[in-house]
Amino acid sequence: MTPVIEALLPLFVGAPLLVGGALFVAPAHHRLRQVLGAASLVALLGGAAVLVLITADGTVLAHQVALWPGGIAIPFVADAFSSLLLLVTAILSAVTFGYLIASGEARSPSIASFVLVLAGGVAGALLTADLFNLFVFIEVMLLPSYGLLVILSRRGDLGGSRLYVTVNLLASTLFLAGVGLLYAVQGTVNLAELAGTGDDPATAIAAAVCLSAIAVKAAVFPAHGWLARTYGAASPAVAALFSGLHTKVAVYIIFRISAVIFEGDPAWMTPIIIVASVTLLVGALAALGEREMRPLLVFQMISGIGFILVGVAVFTPAGLAAGVVYMVHHMIVMGSLLLIAGAIEHTYGSGRLDRVSGLRTREPLLTAAFVVGALSLAGLPPFSGFVAKYALVQATAGGGQVLVAGLLIVASLLALVAMMKIWAEMFNGKRHADVELLAAEARIRQRHDLLDDAPVDADAVAEEAALAVERHDPPRGAETADDDPHEHRGTRVPVRLLVPSLVLAAISVGLGLGAEPLLQLAEQAAGGLTDTSDYVRAVIDR
């Protein structure tokens, strides 16, 4: 059975690319595109689940492409760590694509193709054991991302897209230079052959160039500023997709290079723990200053990157396992929260904390999803955030970094404060009278396909708002006062927009209540990172 699965590993990359390409040229109806796209993503999800089951006991699957001997071939490798991440990225791709279908954004002809190519590139980046091939797959991931960013950009302004392309191209170029330097020093770019070569200073510096370039893509301090600007300009669903895929793939590469090439050498892990600590604190503090829901969440995401990297910087088995658990938790919860922000922006046309208000009394499902996401992000039981943060703080303190463990707790409290800020202003506050107008304007824009800054007739908006009030809030007897907005209880956010975030919230609850399987998987993944001999043996048979 295993040899068959090994031979099928390239299919995780090939199949999405092939279907994505076919959907590009197929003169299909958009329904068919959406169905085929969703089916392919679900199939990818199933395949990733099979990989996780096989690798859960520490098996490492490897396939030498074109059956060249190990060391010459470009290998595909799946161990517990990459399989787990492949599964979570597949979940996120499928759920976000569901949101894109629900919001109608997937109607654009190329969206399904872009998401599939993106998923294929992510699978390639996670499974390859060849650094140059990794560079290629990162580019395969990025090109459809540029398309998604531009086509679904929110305001019709391309500043965010330009910044995104520029930053990523710079980081990719730097990464390629690092790969070239590694080849110059070691004569190979095969990760397994590079295992343990970090003792040599020249190799270490070349690998450090790669790590720095990837750190830019992961939005690690001090190169974190581009993230809020670009993710804020993208469509919310695209932001959710990128937050789960791009930065986390970069973090995965940092884990892998630190483990395989540097083998957790403390001399190199000390700088990582310093930048990780600063990242988690800067992200948490910057989130407090934001006036819009999505940038606030994006800064929380940057803070989360710091949390994950603390796990690798500690480099004990417990620390690595905690980092992996935190990564999985963070991808799920951040996806859920960003999709909630997307549902709010889609319905109310704005994510500003001071404009949208009083959601608690009107949107019970949305509120439930937000409460789960927010508490999980802050790290309260019984959600996945509690398990992840508990494991991480314990491992960090156990690894001798008590100060950093304290920082983790402080940043978690700041995350709670940031979530309470959203709660107080958007959910709990008294509903502004013009919220109805905002929602009406958003509907008119969608109906006529207007950009966010195109002018909309104020009379039409008022009419639309009055219609909505009439439709959703029929007067319930004489006690209903028209001037009391709390009496209008009809929900405005369609349920179909909430299902994706509810699914992710449910996963977060599930991971919190039944954390044991995830912890075991993470320990297995950490085992593969602290002792890379199985990985090396599978790839180059040595």
Next chain:
Amino acid sequence: MSLALGIGLLAAAGVYLVLQRGMIRIILGFVLLTHAVNLLLIAAGGVARRDAPFFGGDTSSAADPLPQAFVLTAIVIAFAITVVMATLAVVGRGDDDTEPPPSGDEAPSATSEAAS
């Protein structure tokens, strides 16, 4: 030596251009930067101690084909992204700079102000 100088010169010029404001200059800067990296990859194959592959019949000193394959791939990718960037420079609002919109991210657009 000449290769190292060439890489240094291209990288310096590329960095200078990337730090400019206009998108077109940034694109040209990236073209130079990727050329620098391509030359670096070629240099990684050890050009100083190797010869042309097919003449002389001695394979031990033949040029390393792997970096050349790397460069070929990198050129294609860089070309694709250059095209994407050039498109981004042209479409949109005809603004050829990377500054955030004057209204800022947080500011409400004039129309939603009017509507409310």
